[in-house]
Amino acid sequence: MSQTTFETTMTTVIATLTAVGLKVLGAIVLYLIGRALINWVIHLVQRTLERQKVDPTLLRYVGTVISVLANIALVIAILGYFGVETTSFAALLAGAGIAIGTAWGGLLSNFASGAFLVILRPYRVGDFVSAGDVTGTVRAIGLFVTTIDTPDNVQTHVGNGKVLSGTIQNFSANPVRRVDLTAQLHYSVNVTDAIARLKEKLAAIPNVATVPAPDVEILTFTEFGPVLAVRPFTHTDHYWQVYFEGNKAIVAVAGEAQFPPVERNVRMKSPA
Numbered sequence: 001m002s003q004t005t006f007e008t009t010m011t012t013v014i015a016t017l018t019a020v021g022l023k024v025l026g027a028i029v030l031y032l033i034g035r036a037l038i039n040w041v042i043h044l045v046q047r048t049l050e051r052q053k054v055d056p057t058l059l060r061y062v063g064t065v066i067s068v069l070a071n072i073a074l075v076i077a078i079l080g081y082f083g084v085e086t087t088s089f090a091a092l093l094a095g096a097g098i099a100i101g102t103a104w105g106g107l108l109s110n111f112a113s114g115a116f117l118v119i120l121r122p123y124r125v126g127d128f129v130s131a132g133d134v135t136g137t138v139r140a141i142g143l144f145v146t147t148i149d150t151p152d153n154v155q156t157h158v159g160n161g162k163v164l165s166g167t168i169q170n171f172s173a174n175p176v177r178r179v180d181l182t183a184q185l186h187y188s189v190n191v192t193d194a195i196a197r198l199k200e201k202l203a204a205i206p207n208v209a210t211v212p213a214p215d216v217e218i219l220t221f222t223e224f225g226p227v228l229a230v231r232p233f234t235h236t237d238h239y240w241q242v243y244f245e246g247n248k249a250i251v252a253v254a255g256e257a258q259f260p261p262v263e264r265n266v267r268m269k270s271p272a
Contacts (some may be wrong), residue, residue, distance in 0.1 A: 027078050034074040042066050056125050061118045064143050110144040113160035117141055127172040128236045132158035171236040176209045179232050179242050183250045186260045187225035191218065197257060198230060201249035207238035 042063050049062065118141060123129045127138050129148070136150035145157040171177055185194055195216045202214035212233050219229035230250060234242040253259075 030078055031074065034070075034077065038067065038070040038074065041070065060125070061114070061141060061143070068143070109161040110159045113164040114141065114143050114146075116164055117146070117160055122168045123170045123172075127170055129171065130167075130169040132163040132166055134158050171239075175235065176212075176233040177236050177239065179234060179239060179246060181230040181232075181243070181246045181250065182219060183228040183230050183254075184222065185225045185228060189225065189257070189259050191226055191228075194253065194257060194259070195228065197253045198228065198249065201253055202230070202232045202246060205232065205242060205245045205249060207234050208242055209233040209235075 045066060046063055117123075123131070123138055125138050125140060128136070129138055131146065131148070134148050134150065134156050136148040136156065138146060139149050139155070140147040141160075145159055146163055148156045148158060150156055183194070183198065185191065198216045199214055202208055202216070203210070208214060209232070214230075214232040216228055216230050219227045221227065230246060232242055232246055
């Protein structure tokens with residue numbers, strides 16, 4: 001190879017590498033600027049919605065949607081900067097979307113269900129619910145899944161499609177919920193006195209609602225005597241506190257009134 005040919009080749013290589021390097025550097029700058037703009041737009045939209053007192057659930061959902069769509073647009077813009085035909089890419093993306101939609105119909109179903117959950121709002125972030133066969137506190141409503149923390153502090157992700165297609169119970173929607181307890185009495189106990197004592201004890205428990213007032217009535221009968229339905233009302237945040245203190249109240253009343261113990265006598269008959 002002659003000196004002239006070598007110099008020409010090196011000049012071409014250097015020029016090509018320089019052009020590619022500048023392209024890559026420009027793409028990096030474009031990506032960084034694009035990411036900064038995306039974060040700024042998301043922050044601006046969320047701040048605007050916050051001033052309008054929009055629900056936090058909707059804020060997170062809108063932010064996620066904007067982030068996904070804006071990042072797709074950024075990728076297409078970078079490809080266009082490198083000379084890739086974006087119209088062909090858009091057609092390819094649409095075709096891939098159809099293929100993915102056919103293969104991942106459940107995923108798109110979860111996406112659509114997530115949108116309906118945000119619009120219909122059967123529950124919000126922070127509500128205690130039973131949805132998708134999971135009971136707990138809602139931590140997030142995402143594009144595809146709802147995140148729920150169960151009472152034993154296990155983070156559980158449930159597909160939005162499963163949530164929307166099933167029964168949803170929102171224990172936080174109403175001001176109070178009923179706590180169901182029972183008290184087994186001996187047949188010799190004065191039922192009226194026991195009911196009066198229990199109502200007084202329940203009313204003294206912190207966080208027990210006054211309206212409706214605690215309800216104590218005869219629920220059924222067993223071979224030992226009557227069974228009382230003990231039903232105080234409280235907000236769902238205090239459910240377990242009232243539940244456990246309600247049981248303590250039942251024990252306290254039994255001690256104060258000196259209820260006789262409920263005993264089961266078992267007779268063993270020896271074979272002849």
